[in-house]
Structure formats: C-alpha cells, structure tokens
Amino acid sequence: MFGLTPAEWEAVELSLRVAGVATLASLPFGILAGLALARGEFFGRTALNVLVHLPLVLPPVVTGYILLILFGRRGPIGEFLESTFGIVLAFRWTGAALAAGVMGFPLMVRAIRLAIEAVDPRLEQAAGTLGAGRIATFFLVTLPLALPGVIAGAVLGFAKAIGEFGATITFVSNIPGETRTLPAEIYTLLQVPGGEGGAIRLTVIAIIVAVGALVASEILAQRARRRVAGL
Amino acid sequence: MLEVSARHEVAGFTLDVAFAAGGGVTALFGRSGAGKTTLAGIVSGLVRPKAGRVVLDGEVLLDTAAGTMVPARRRRIGVVFQEGRLFPHLSVRENLLFGRRFLPRRAPANMAAIVELLGIETLLDRRPRMLSGGEQQRIAIGRALLMEPRALILDEPLAAIDLPRRAEILPYLDRLKREMRVPILYISHAIEEIARLADTVVVLEAGRVAAAGPAAEIVAGLRLPSLAPRDEGVILVANVERTMPGRPTLLRHAAGELAVPPVDAPPGTPLRVRIHARDVALAVGEPGRLSFRNRLPAVVQEITRRGDGEVLVRLDAGGSAILSRVTEDAIDDLGIRVGDPVTALMKAVAVEGY
Numbered sequence: 001m002f003g004l005t006p007a008e009w010e011a012v013e014l015s016l017r018v019a020g021v022a023t024l025a026s027l028p029f030g031i032l033a034g035l036a037l038a039r040g041e042f043f044g045r046t047a048l049n050v051l052v053h054l055p056l057v058l059p060p061v062v063t064g065y066i067l068l069i070l071f072g073r074r075g076p077i078g079e080f081l082e083s084t085f086g087i088v089l090a091f092r093w094t095g096a097a098l099a100a101g102v103m104g105f106p107l108m109v110r111a112i113r114l115a116i117e118a119v120d121p122r123l124e125q126a127a128g129t130l131g132a133g134r135i136a137t138f139f140l141v142t143l144p145l146a147l148p149g150v151i152a153g154a155v156l157g158f159a160k161a162i163g164e165f166g167a168t169i170t171f172v173s174n175i176p177g178e179t180r181t182l183p184a185e186i187y188t189l190l191q192v193p194g195g196e197g198g199a200i201r202l203t204v205i206a207i208i209v210a211v212g213a214l215v216a217s218e219i220l221a222q223r224a225r226r227r228v229a230g231l
Numbered sequence: 232m233l234e235v236s237a238r239h240e241v242a243g244f245t246l247d248v249a250f251a252a253g254g255g256v257t258a259l260f261g262r263s264g265a266g267k268t269t270l271a272g273i274v275s276g277l278v279r280p281k282a283g284r285v286v287l288d289g290e291v292l293l294d295t296a297a298g299t300m301v302p303a304r305r306r307r308i309g310v311v312f313q314e315g316r317l318f319p320h321l322s323v324r325e326n327l328l329f330g331r332r333f334l335p336r337r338a339p340a341n342m343a344a345i346v347e348l349l350g351i352e353t354l355l356d357r358r359p360r361m362l363s364g365g366e367q368q369r370i371a372i373g374r375a376l377l378m379e380p381r382a383l384i385l386d387e388p389l390a391a392i393d394l395p396r397r398a399e400i401l402p403y404l405d406r407l408k409r410e411m412r413v414p415i416l417y418i419s420h421a422i423e424e425i426a427r428l429a430d431t432v433v434v435l436e437a438g439r440v441a442a443a444g445p446a447a448e449i450v451a452g453l454r455l456p457s458l459a460p461r462d463e464g465v466i467l468v469a470n471v472e473r474t475m476p477g478r479p480t481l482l483r484h485a486a487g488e489l490a491v492p493p494v495d496a497p498p499g500t501p502l503r504v505r506i507h508a509r510d511v512a513l514a515v516g517e518p519g520r521l522s523f524r525n526r527l528p529a530v531v532q533e534i535t536r537r538g539d540g541e542v543l544v545r546l547d548a549g550g551s552a553i554l555s556r557v558t559e560d561a562i563d564d565l566g567i568r569v570g571d572p573v574t575a576l577m578k579a580v581a582v583e584g585y
Contacts (some may be wrong), residue, residue, distance in 0.1 A: 101520075123316055131333030
C-alpha cells in the first residue's frame with residue numbers, strides 16, 4: 001500500500017508504536033494533571049500549570065536537550081532508572097516515546113481539563129450526599145461525564161506524538177529501526193538525492209493520520225458537550 | 232429528631248437560626264433569599280457555617296465550637312435538590328441504586344416498594360434526560376430514599392416544575408409523608424405545598440426565624456399575618472366517613488359533616504382540609520335554601536378590622552379555628568359581634584381534602 005519501501009514502513013510502524021506507548025503511558029498523568037488544574041485548590045497550582053504548558057512554548061530542541069540532561073545515561077534520572085530498574089531511555093525507542101509523550105502532554109491536559117471543568121460540580125455534590133467519597137465520585141460521576149473529552153485529549157496527544165521531531169532527534173538521535181520515526185525518516189530522505197518520492201509518500205501518510213486524529217477528536221469533543229448538557 | 236442552630240454569612244447576608252424538627256414534615260418556609268437553601272446545605276453538610284450545631288438523633292454532625300464536621304457523605308441525609316441533579320450518564324435504575332453501594336451494611340433493597348410508591352415502574356431503563364421534570368423529581372426522591380436516609384431534605388422539589396405537573400407529584404409526596412419514619416425537611420416558598428404537607432412550619436425572613444409552630448396555626452396566619460396578607464386560611468383534620476364514586480366525599484369533623492371533592496381514601500383515613508378565609512360566608516340564623524353544601528355551626532371569637540373595608544372573622548367550630556374574610560358592610564348589616572352564634576358556609580368545590 002502507498003508503495004512504501006521496507007525502511008519507510010519501519011518508520012511508520014515505529015511512529016505508531018512510539019505514539020501509542022507515549023499516549024497510553026502519559027494518559028493517567030494527564031488525567032491527574034487535568035483534574036488538579038480543573039478542580040484543585042492548592043499551593044503550586046500556577047507552577048503546575050506552567051510546567052505542563054512548558055513543552056508547548058519551549059523550542060523542541062531545548063525540551064529534547066533537557067530530557068537528555070535528565071534522562072541520559074549519566075543524567076540524574078537516567079542513571080537512577082538504569083541502576084534500579086534496568087531501563088535505558090537514551091537512544092532507544094522508549095526514549096522517543098518519552099519525548100513524544102512530553103511534547104503531547106500540554107494538548108492532552110488542556111482537553112482533559114476543559115472536559116472536567118464542564119462537569120457540573122452540583123452533580124458531584126449530589127454524589128456526596130448519596131455517600132460517595134471523593135475517589136468514588138471521580139470514577140462514578142466526573143470521569144464518565146468527562147470521558148469523551150479525555151479521549152479527545154488522548155487523540156490530540158497521539159497526533160502530536162506521531163509528528164514529534166525536534167525533541168526526539170535531540171534526545172534519542174536518528175537511529176534506523178530504533179528512533180527513526182516518520183518525521184525523522186522524511187528528514188533523512190530529504191538529505192539524500194532521489195529521496196523526494198519517499199518523502200512525499202510519508203508526507204501523505206502524516207497528513208492522513210493528523211487529519212484523522214483531528215476529526216476523531218472533534219467528534220468526541222462534540223459528544224462530550226452534548227453529554228454534559230444532558231441532551 | 233433533628234436539632235439545628237447556625238450562624239452564617241454569605242455576601243452581606245446573615246443567617247442566624249435555630250429550630251428542631253421531630254418526626255413528620257417540618258417545612259422551612261420563606262421567600263427566595265430568606266436563607267432556606269443555605270440552611271439546607273448546612274444540615275446536609277454541603278455548607279460549613281461560621282458557627283453552628285447540627286444534631287441528628289443524638290449524633291453530633293456539626294459542632295463548630297468543638298471543631299466537629301461530619302462530611303456530607305457520612306451523614307446519610309437524603310437530599311432532593313430543586314433541579315433533580317440526576318446523573319445524566321446513568322439509567323434511571325442506576326441512578327436509583329447509586330447510594331446503595333456506599334451503605335455500611337446492605338439490607339435487601341426495598342426497591343420494588345419505593346418504585347411502586349413513586350409510580351416509576353416503567354421508567355427504570357430510560358435515561359434521565361428523556362423524562363419530564365416531574366418524573367425526574369420522583370426519581371430523585373427514590374434515589375434519596377434508597378440510600379436509607381436518617382433524614383430527608385426536599386429543597387423546593389416542585390419549584391422547577393411547571394404548574395400543571397406539580398399536581399401530579401403532590402400525591403406522591405403525600406404518600407411519602409405517610410410512609411416515611413424519619414424527619415423530613417421540606418423547603419418551599421409556596422404556601423399551598425406547606426398547607427398540604429407540613430406538620431410543623433418554620434418561617435424564615437431575611438435569615439431569621441420569624442415564626443415557628445404547628446402548620447395549622449402558621450398557615451392560618453395567626454402567628455404571622457404578613458405571611459399571607461390576603462390569603463388567610465385554616466387547615467382542619469377530618470376523617471373520611473363515606474366515599475361514593477362520582478360523588479363528593481363526606482368527612483366527619485367535630486363541628487359537623489364536611490363535603491369535599493371526591494378523594495380516593497378508605498373510611499377512617501384522616502385527611503387535611505384547607506379552607507381559605509375568602510371562601511367562607513357567614514349566616515345568622517337558619518341559612519335557608521342555598522347551594523352551600525357545608526354548613527358548620529360556629530361561634531364568633533374575634534373580628535379584626537383592617538381599615539380597607541374588609542374584616543377577618545375568627546370562628547370557633549367544634550374546637551377548630553375557621554377564618555372568614557368578609558366586607559365590613561356585611562358584618563355591620565348582619566350585626567355580628569364577638570360571641571354570636573353563626574353558621575359558616577362553604578361550597579364543597581372550594582374545600583380541598585388531601
């Protein structure tokens with residue numbers, strides 16, 4: 001299909017795996033952050049807000065470099081992860097997933113936060129009078145009502161992760177079959193003579209994935225709005 | 232037994248009240264802005280007052296002096312909110328059973344009985360958004376009952392429902408009142424609802440208790456005439472004597488027999504009858520051939536002239552008070568004075584029993 005070469009297929013497959021793992025792994029944190037920002041009243045709320053949105057405004061190369069400093073084999077977190085759990089992120093596809101997850105996080109949290117803010121707090125109060133504690137109320141009322149928005153946030157994060165380039169290439173380089181994701185493959189193809197054909201094929205695939213994700217996210221967001229309005 | 236005292240300030244408004252609610256229905260009555268809903272929130276645990284104490288059946292739920300505040304989820308006080316607040320993503324059945332999973336020991340659900348009481352058998356598998364306001368409110372009541380509450384708060388349960396639909400719910404509230412053993416706090420600004428349901432009334436005005444006492448006295452306006460300036464009335468309690476299909480129901484009262492529009496209740500059932508002062512005419516001597524079906528012998532106890540050409544006459548009929556609003560001219564023409572025997576005349580269609 002699309003006349004892709006094995007190397008190009010490898011890049012597409014890797015990108016989907018990296019983005020999928022990035023999205024699933026960051027989703028619980030995204031929900032926690034979204035909940036904290038939507039409903040929380042605590043010291044450091046503004047700091048959390050800034051931290052979450054930082055990858056959106058920092059140059060991706062800077063984000064990638066910070067990840068390299070922190071999660072590289074000699075970085076404080078990277079060294080701890082390797083010595084304690086035997087997990088290596090630097091120059092591995094797992095590192096690419098981390099970079100993609102971090103870059104997609106602001107978009108994911110924003111959608112989740114809006115969805116949680118749209119849940120009527122009076123319903124949560126009603127759950128309280130019926131005996132539900134905070135955690136039960138979250139899982140039985142808040143999360144189900146916000147779910148379409150949470151899914152929309154995950155889809156946005158996934159689309160962002162698929163396209164992540166700057167932070168990924170800075171943090172985990174551009175190793176074929178390991179960290180050469182779809183954008184890195186396009187970049188590589190453009191560096192060699194006669195690579196334009198492959199670049200165009202991958203570009204089309206990138207557009208399809210991005211548009212598909214946006215449409216899916218829009219449909220889900222709309223359903224969320226209707227659901228919360230009780231229509 | 233529910234004992235409440237609270238002082239609270241919200242946006243320049245001060246609430247300072249104390250009252251007790253025993254079994255039966257205690258109505259918190261007052262205009263909007265009188266502090267009724269804030270007070271309900273203090274009892275249910277959703278509002279923490281500046282200072283206050285709430286004790287339910289001897290258990291301290293709130294005591295700001297001692298720093299005690301049992302959270303709403305542990306109070307087991309069922310709340311029916313003005314807007315229902317059903318969970319839109321759950322079916323009616325799931326809404327009804329929501330509170331049961333948090334009960335410490337799960338007695339077998341008396342769901343069938345409650346569903347039957349509220350007449351919601353056919354709605355169980357539907358979503359709340361598909362239902363009318365009245366149906367939603369009945370489900371909200373069922374949801375609160377199924378959590379086996381130790382007290383029940385109904386916060387203006389009819390306010391969000393259009394007028395014709397209210398009549399559909401009131402009979403269910405009558406049954407609820409008869410079958411519930413726990414204190415019910417009924418919040419409303421509608422005197423008709425209070426007259427029909429309340430045993431005790433606490434009148435709130437600008438955050439303070441303006442009057443409190445048995446419903447019959449409060450509704451008659453005896454303690455607080457400003458409550459119903461031109462719509463005084465009394466509540467009599469009378470037992471059903473005889474019902475016949477398509478015919479007025481006959482009630483037995485100490486003062487005599489009362490005919491009211493047909494009520495479906497077996498003989499012996501105590502019913503409430505609300506009689507508006509403006510619907511009571513007075514006759515001196517034998518009334519003669521008139522269409523008034525209700526004629527109760529009474530004695531004039533008090534005549535209050537209000538200076539607007541109308542008077543309020545208070546009668547004693549078999550030990551119960553009846554109020555009559557008539558013109559000053561009528562009183563003068565008939566020469567009625569305190570202590571005179573008269574006959575109170577009421578059309579059967581103007582007297583409602585429930």
